[in-house]
Amino acid sequence: MSIIYVLIPIAMIFVAIAVAVFFWAVKSEQFDDLDRQGSSILFEDDESESANTKADKSNDRL
Numbered sequence: 001m002s003i004i005y006v007l008i009p010i011a012m013i014f015v016a017i018a019v020a021v022f023f024w025a026v027k028s029e030q031f032d033d034l035d036r037q038g039s040s041i042l043f044e045d046d047e048s049e050s051a052n053t054k055a056d057k058s059n060d061r062l
Contacts, residue, residue: 025031
């Protein structure tokens with residue numbers, strides 16, 4: 001039963017840390033544009049590939 005007196009403050013500290021991290025994430029605009037980050041992963045390779053193909057074409061012309 002005495003473990004309750006230890007676990008309750010530890011649980012309260014974890015909850016306070018979780019709430020603080022949540023508010024930090026909201027304040028630093030982590031949740032503002034969720035779609036852009038997801039699509040940037042998909043299109044990042046396409047942009048580099050197109051840059052590489054343009055470079056290859058320019059090298060072929062020389």
